[in-house]
Amino acid sequence: MVRAPCCEKKGLKKGPWSLEEDEILTSYIQKHGHSNWRALPKHAGLLRCGKSCRLRWINYLSPDIKRGNFTNEEEQIIIQMHHLLGNRWSAIAAKLPGRTDNEIKNVWHTHLKKRLLNTNNNQTNSNTKKRVSKPKIKISDSNSNSSCLTQSYEPSNAPNYFLEMETTSSNDTFSSDFSLQGKNIDNIINWEDPEDSLVTMLEIDESFWSETITTDDEISSTIPLNTELPNQHYPLNNSFENFQNQEGYGYSSNSIVNDDGMDFWYDLNV
DNA sequence: AATGTAAGCAACCGCCTATCA
């Protein structure tokens, strides 16, 4: 049985919101909050479905929304987080306070994707023989010397680990997820919580976008199967499992292949 | 000035998961 869309009730308005509707919704939420979106329009006197109200509030009316053009820094963050997370717009938005997933999605499709494609084409044209290395995600001991672009995340009471990423991929449909010899990175990193997250923003570094030749042999040793990960320090969540189910990607112990045939590696040195 | 085309963006649609009875 297929559930009917919530907006199919007769008489519910669709399309752009009027100023009056905005004022009604804003006023109601400021007074009563939005604990129940489905019941909200009825109580507020709006001829909209709850989903529509929620979307309007979250994407436009909420006082937390930051308006205006994206800064270069914000765009770089989106680009890098997209390389890490793929089209997980809400997760990316969690790293950009005041920006909504919808807004980020729009910016990606209208600006950043084209920009990356152009950049990639220029690079390809300038050196067509250059092989693009496979993107590589590494988690390594913070005490080790590494020349890789390094993101430090050092939550209190946690061992010092670094998340490192090397990639030359500019594939606009690139999506990613990680598992570590059967242990997935989402069990280590709570992407949704900026307070507890191991991952803060990757530092912008020109080398991040440079093309390097990487052979499989260069990838350092992977974590032994019996290695204990410091899960006790990091809240578990099930986003990996959800993502896996939604996207249906196949993955093995240390490589992932997406629909476009792109694979990548990660390793964990402890 | 009129028309066609592209770009930008708000909003909708459908699916998924979490929750609860």
Place this chain on the structure above:
DNA sequence: CTGATAGGCGGTTGCTTACAT
């Protein structure tokens, strides 16, 4: 355990505006 419901998410649509011819 099962089914219904609500909230959330990503993909997509379609309207509006800007720009080109």
